[in-house]
Amino acid sequence: xxxxxxxxxxxxAPHGGACNGYLLETGGMRIMLDCGNGSFAQLQQYCDFRLLxxxxxxxxxxxxxxxxxxxxxxxxxxxxxxxxFKPLAVIAPAEGAPYTEMxxxxxxxxxxxxxEYLQQPRPLGEVGLFFLENIHTxxxxxxxxxQENTKIVYTSDTSWHAGLVDFAYEADLLVCEASVLxxxxxxxxxxxxxxxxxAGYLASSARVKQLVLTHLWPQTDPRLLLKEARExxxxxxxLAGSGLSFLV
Numbered sequence: 001x002x003x004x005x006x007x008x009x010x011x012x013a014p015h016g017g018a019c020n021g022y023l024l025e026t027g028g029m030r031i032m033l034d035c036g037n038g039s040f041a042q043l044q045q046y047c048d049f050r051l052l053x054x055x056x057x058x059x060x061x062x063x064x065x066x067x068x069x070x071x072x073x074x075x076x077x078x079x080x081x082x083x084x085f086k087p088l089a090v091i092a093p094a095e096g097a098p099y100t101e102m103x104x105x106x107x108x109x110x111x112x113x114x115x116e117y118l119q120q121p122r123p124l125g126e127v128g129l130f131f132l133e134n135i136h137t138x139x140x141x142x143x144x145x146x147q148e149n150t151k152i153v154y155t156s157d158t159s160w161h162a163g164l165v166d167f168a169y170e171a172d173l174l175v176c177e178a179s180v181l182x183x184x185x186x187x188x189x190x191x192x193x194x195x196x197x198x199a200g201y202l203a204s205s206a207r208v209k210q211l212v213l214t215h216l217w218p219q220t221d222p223r224l225l226l227k228e229a230r231e232x233x234x235x236x237x238x239l240a241g242s243g244l245s246f247l248v
Contacts, residue, residue: 001150001152001248002025002247004022004025004243005212005242005243014218017241018038019063020215021033027126028125030053031127032055033056036062039067040070049078050083050084055089055092057092057098057114058143059136059138059140075087076108090112091113091117091124092111099113114141117131118131127146129144130143132163132164135160136157137192142154142155142156142167144171150172150248151171152171152248153167155175155202157193158177159191160198164206166206168203172209172210173210173248174202177193177194178225179191180195180196180217181225182228185198196224196229199229201233203229204232208235211236212239213240214240226239
């Protein structure tokens with residue numbers, strides 16, 4: 001499985017960057033995971049959007065889903081000019097007005113409620129897809145992809161809860177939010193986010209092989225985030241950035 005970072009910033013992107021978005025390529029499938037502001041433009045550097053098989057949206061905050069309008073128009077136009085022949089499968093939380101809106105775009109999006117994947121992994125092509133409900137200011141879900149003996153986990157937005165350890169256990173790659181420094185832990189709890197130290201602690205507790213820090217605040221020095229994560233995890237840690245890719 002290959003995961004490429006399209007955007008890794010929140011709640012806005014710095015010059016040349018983008019908000020949260022990732023491209024998973026495996027078994028001939030191309031899956032876009034979250035589509036925050038600017039991520040769809042980044043996607044087109046690495047993938048023809050006409051070839052996308054699915055879009056997964058973990059929650060309805062702009063830095064994770066607001067490019068859905070761009071994707072809607074791109075898919076609709078490609079179906080209209082016959083460069084694409086089927087709607088894009090979208091897996092997203094059914095709670096919220098955006099889901100209802102996307103359901104109205106019949107023939108462009110084929111909607112699947114995310115809750116169907118909560119109880120146990122279900123196949124998406126050759127990939128096993130599974131979600132975990134998080135603690136956040138809106139309904140938000142972590143996402144796990146498995147294929148044979150390989151596992152990639154994406155926390156999306158959440159404050160700390162015990163279910164994260166089992167969910168991420170022995171992941172080959174953990175893409176984990178590290179929104180704030182340890183000194184701002186109270187803010188993290190109030191807003192439903194993880195500190196960099198908690199990201200490192202999760203990676204260590206779950207015995208993951210590689211940790212990627214994402215959901216980066218543009219005004220926070222990323223070197224400090226790395227430092228605090230490394231205090232709790234002695235494995236490989238990488239700061240997410242647009243264009244970086246990971247092969248597992």
